[in-house]
Every structure is written in C-alpha cells, then in structure tokens.
Amino acid sequence: MRPPSxxxxxxxxxxxxxxAYLRPRLPGxxxxxxxxxxxxxxxxxxxxxxxxxDCTLLPAASSPPALVVRAVHVATVRIRNRRGALLVETRxxxxxxxxxxxxxxxxxxxMRPGETPEAAAARAVVEELGERARVRILGAAPEPRVEERESVSYPGLPARYVLHAVDAELVEGVPEEGEFDTEEAGEGEGHDGGGAAITVKRHYWSWVDDEEARGEAAPAAVAGAQ
Incomplete structure (x- = not known):
C-alpha cells in the first residue's frame, strides 16, 4: 500500500x-x-x-480538522570558544x-527553501552576531530533531520545529567570555499599510558551560509543554 502523501x-x-483562515481554527x-x-x-x-x-502552515493530520500547524526548519548553531563554552542567547x-x-x-x-543547515548557520552568524564575527562551521548533525509545541510567538498556534544542529568554532569578532549584545541585521521592517511587523532589534549573549545550558533549558521545555 502506498503511504499517504x-x-x-x-x-x-x-x-x-x-x-480569515486562522480565526475559526484557533482558540477564541x-x-x-x-x-x-x-x-x-x-x-x-x-x-x-x-x-x-521561512515557515509553512499545514493541516494538522493527527488533530481535529479545524486545527493547523506551523512547520519550521531551524538551524541551531552550537558555537564554542577555545575553552569549550557554548554561546547562548539569553534575551x-x-x-x-x-x-x-x-x-x-x-x-x-x-531555514529558507532549499537552504542547507550549514548555509543557514553562516547567514545567522552575519545577521545576528555581525559582519565582523568569524566562525568555523564544522558540520551538521546527520539527522534533525523534531519538537512539537505551541508557538511562543503566536499563542494558540501549534508548531512543529525541525531542528538541524550545526557545530561551529569561534574564530574572532565577538568577546570570547562573559556577556555581550549585538544588533540584528537580518530583519527588515515589514508593512502592510495598516501596521508593522514586530522585529528583533538586539540580541543578548552569554558563554555558558554545558551543565549550565542544560539547567536553563529544562524549565523552558516544561513551560513550552504547558
């Protein structure tokens, strides 16, 4: 039997x-x-x-027909400094x-259509860390990881994140220790004549050890499941 398309x-x-499409398919x-x-x-x-x-909307195959899922492919770039600390975004x-x-x-x-995880990672470095930042892309994980949860940016809209992990090493261009912030360069100001899109203006970063990163991520996973 042929698998369903x-x-x-x-x-x-x-x-x-x-x-008009979303209004009857989301909580009131x-x-x-x-x-x-x-x-x-x-x-x-x-x-x-x-x-x-950047994303697609799909009918939710395993949910009531009134629901819809936002599907996103994401490159997660695990940048490490010389002592092995991981660069994470805090705010x-x-x-x-x-x-x-x-x-x-x-x-x-x-990730954009047709873009590889490595290409998306290189673009992310320029857009979020700045043009002076230099990293060495080491490669992507062979298989992505899938997470399904409600979107934080769009409450009430279920999301499926296909996460492509990319490992990288910092070469130069940003501080190698402590906390710092950078200006976003990749998000334009979208308008429709009646309003403007909400964009990211600054990113706040910190270097953390793996244990610290895991400790911070655990509460977020619980919160995302609620």
Missing part, C-alpha cells in the same frame, strides 16, 4: 485571507493576543514568514520595546 502547505495571497482570544501580549509577534509577521518561505529586544527572555538557547535561524 504529506499535506500540502497552505498558501495565502493576502493578509486578510490568512486571518488567541489571534487577538498576537502582537499585543508581551513577547509575541503579530499576524503580519506570520504572513511575511509564509511569503518568504532579545523587540521593536515594540519588549525584552523577551530566551532560555539559554544557541544561535538559531529559520
């Missing part, structure tokens, strides 16, 4: 068509909270992600003034 990504020509107050609840992004952000291929400053806490996560970047 994977669901086709959904396409939306306008922002209004996306809103969810859509209204996007862009207004601290740390969330708005509907225009999702529309722009879909338009440029982000958003364009609406919100300071969003991150749970000690490595540099991460949504």
């Amino acid at each position: 994977p669901p086709r990504p959904l396409a939306f020509p306008t922002l209004d068509s996306l809103a 107050p969810a859509l209204a909270s996007w862009g207004s609840a601290p740390g969330t992004k708005n509907l225009l952000n999702l529309f722009l992600e879909l338009s440029c291929g 982000q400053l958003l364009s609406d003034g919100t300071l969003r806490r991150r749970a000690a996560r490595p540099l991460s970047e949504k």
